[in-house]
Amino acid sequence: MLLSIRGLTRRFGDTIALAGLDLDVAPGEFLTLLGGSGSGKSTLLRVIAGFEAADSGTLLFEGREITGVPPHARPLNMMFQSYALFPHLSVGGNVAYGLKRDGMGRAERDRRVDEVLALVGLQGFGKRGVHRLSGGQKQRVALARALVKRPRLLLLDEPLGALDANLRERTGFELRALQRETGAAFIMVTHDQNEALALADRVAVLEHGRLVQDGPPRQVYDRPATRFVAGFLGAANVLEGRADGAGGFSCSTLGATLRPLTPPGESTACALRAERIAVRPGASGPNTAEGVVEELAFRGDDTLLLVRAPGGALLRVGHAEEDGAPPPRGTRVTLAWEAASVVPLAG
Incomplete structure (x- = not known):
């Protein structure tokens, strides 16, 4: 060394x-x-x-x-x-x-x-x-x-x-x-x-x-290890919740169950990056959520959406240009992401 x-x-x-x-x-x-x-x-x-x-x-x-x-x-x-x-x-x-x-x-x-x-x-x-x-x-x-x-x-x-x-x-x-x-x-x-x-x-x-x-x-x-790393490096969405005992992670502010690959009871927060979330009309089940677009900002290669979930969580969502025009403010949208995109945080 x-x-x-x-x-x-x-x-x-x-x-x-x-x-x-x-x-x-x-x-x-x-x-x-x-x-x-x-x-x-x-x-x-x-x-x-x-x-x-x-x-x-x-x-x-x-x-x-x-x-x-x-x-x-x-x-x-x-x-x-x-x-x-x-x-x-x-x-x-x-x-x-x-x-x-x-x-x-x-x-x-x-x-x-x-x-x-x-x-x-x-x-x-x-x-x-x-x-x-x-x-x-x-x-x-x-x-x-x-x-x-x-x-x-x-x-x-x-x-x-x-x-x-x-x-x-x-x-x-x-x-x-x-x-x-x-x-x-x-x-x-x-x-x-x-x-x-x-x-x-x-x-x-x-x-x-x-x-x-x-x-x-x-x-x-x-794979950020803590809330600080997740929020500081790339400003990931940090979602608080609790393990549901069946391998899922229940987040009341999001109104959804996430499926991180972690044993139950080991984490009280998860990270979910904006670019891993997509607007997917008709999607349902775990790793999906509903919300309303509150704000959007064009960033060149994508548009950042701020989506308010019914439970109060405000999600940052990266909407890629190839996915078409971004939904305007006030639009109700369905969001979806892959289970592997949910990262359990240690602290």
Whole structure:
């Protein structure tokens, strides 16, 4: 294992930012840390980098304890959200800064800078002042500075947050390609769910300083473990109810019985994603419900319907374009979904 985190705790006064967190990172892995504000994402990154001291717990890098090692001596690097470029230095000067501090000779330093600038698509920018760069170019310079020392682990704190939507998507794919090319492991903090799902090999979801679920993006999205993960990642419908003793799940606010694949009595809530629900006139039986369309919003590739069930539940329903025109507000509809789309939640 490249990095093993065990029992990591960090407090700020009475606030617990990290609560006995355990996490492993494999060599060459792209891991994203996802969670709401105050979940501990950036604190975890700063503790790994050495800019914050843990109150307890251990950090093992390739089996070696680095908990008390100062930041500059750790075999990793960090790219800050603000980029933190030196305004008085050129692009090349910014990128070479860490190598110069390490005492690397001028010829090798220049070769490494040219190499990494080519890697991030900034050939010929070495002598340019950073004040003459666009936001996207500054982001690339910061990334080049983080990569030039060839770290085995790179930490990225909201690296795409300052970019506009189009540039953000393109740069995200370039970042993924760079990660594959360098072979370094990346740990990236983001609040953007789509970004996390698109780029990562593995997503780790944090809540109140605890790791509540981690796994491949599709697995975490399709099978959320808790109410928080279901609601935070993709805003699934979270339905409260009770097991009916026959393998079903009765939800009074929906006025329907769901059929999750779970033994009775093990869950008091289920998740059902909007895109797994379809408008199906005439459908009946388990995994169907009636309701009235209260609102709808066109989203490009589908239309989001808000459907009010007789028991009071408000369901988010994704109506695909290929299913025809969406029903207008005030329409009574029948909804249906597959049993496998119902996911029992643990908490």
